[in-house]
Amino acid sequence: MATKTVRRSISMTPEMRDLLAQIAAKRGREVNENDIIRDAIRQYLDQQADVVGSRRHFQRSLQARLDRLENTLTFQMLMLTFLLATVLGDEGDEAIHEAMTAALRNGEALLKEIAALRPPKANI
Numbered sequence: 001m002a003t004k005t006v007r008r009s010i011s012m013t014p015e016m017r018d019l020l021a022q023i024a025a026k027r028g029r030e031v032n033e034n035d036i037i038r039d040a041i042r043q044y045l046d047q048q049a050d051v052v053g054s055r056r057h058f059q060r061s062l063q064a065r066l067d068r069l070e071n072t073l074t075f076q077m078l079m080l081t082f083l084l085a086t087v088l089g090d091e092g093d094e095a096i097h098e099a100m101t102a103a104l105r106n107g108e109a110l111l112k113e114i115a116a117l118r119p120p121k122a123n124i
Contacts, residue, residue: 010037 012020024033081096088095103110 020033020036023036024031027036085093085096
């Protein structure tokens, strides 16, 4: 199947034209003004895939929210650990180390127990 080319005509200010010519001259003979214009249009269209409501935007915004949540939880856990160590005094380091070891060893079983205590989700 043959690729069809669509032609468009654009208008620009003389300043834009001069800047475009300077950019093309810096890039060398293998890149011309048309290539630069096509690249700019491609970049713009790729950015439009990120508009609100698109899957890509949703994935990025969800990942950003998860990263913020993880950072917040990590900070809170460190604060609680510090406060616990302060309250326990000299015994704090040993008690915290034992708790971390137990969590690593029994963490999966504990998560299963927690899940069993949660009420079942309602079918919607």
